[in-house]
Amino acid sequence: MNVLNFMQSFFSDGSHWHGYDGIPQRVWEHLQYSAAALVIAAAIGLPIGLVTGHTGRGGNALAFVSAGARALPTFGLLVLMFVWLGLGILPVMIPLVVLAIPPVLITTYEAIRSVDPSPVDAARGMGMAEGKILLQVEVPAALPLILSGLRSAAIQIVSTATIAAYVSLGGVGRYIVDGLYQRDYEKVVGGAALIAVLALLVLVLFWAVGRVAVSPGVRRRRAA
Structure with a gap:
């Protein structure tokens, strides 16, 4: 059987759509793990990236730390956390958060640093506080x-x-x-297909968020 046949057999099997091992339940669990890890990574990476980008200090340290975090093998870190902490959600969250922090941190830093300095200087000239400059001028851009x-x-x-x-x-x-483990390749292919679909849905979700959250003027400038 080829991959398409495996996928068809997996998704057409009614037993895969019900119960604790059904697709809705497994997808829901997957989304819970993913959302929790993303929220934690954003809670760590965004503030640090915003502050360091605004002040212009610590860029080299961020690059060093992010490169080190990216070099860590996710599966190896999972095994280490499992041996150290035992069963539970924590040994899974730590590798996922470590994986997610670098792109959030570095991209946020570079995004703030790339903002046109003219409106920032104008805001300072008007006496706007640094926190307001960051949140009201730099972040929207x-x-x-x-x-x-x-x-x-x-x-x-x-x-x-x-x-x-x-x-x-x-x-x-x-x-x-x-x-x-069971040599059931329908499950393997079906699981891989579900992950690919979830990744595509993430792209669509962030596209939609960008259309709503980013001002039309900023979108036009980026398109130009």
Whole structure:
């Protein structure tokens, strides 16, 4: 059987759409892990990227830390956390958050640094506080790039959250891990297809958020 036949057999099997091992349940678990990791990574990466980008200090340190985080093997970190912390969601969250912080952090920093200095200088000349300059002048102009960093992190998380299945948790990765163990390649292909679909949905979601959150003027300038 080829890949398309495996996919058709998997998705046409009614037993895969019900129960604790059904597609809706596994997708919901996968989205929960992914959303939690993205929120934590954004809570860490966005403030640091915004402040360092605004002040212009610490760029080299950010690049060094981000490069080090990217060099860490996700699966190896998962195994280390599992040995250290045991079963549970925490050994999964740590590698996913470590994976997601660099694109959020570096892209946010570069986005703020790339803002046209003219409106920033004008805001300072009017006596606007630094916090207001950051939030009301720089962030709106940098929002497309900031969202691109969050989008990259979200796609990486969704694609990598399959590792949860290796420590007996759920998610779409359950189909891949169980399918390989059982030599049930319909499950393996079906799980891989679901992950690809989820990644595409993330792209669509961030496109929609960008259309709503980014001002038309900023979009026109970027298009030009």
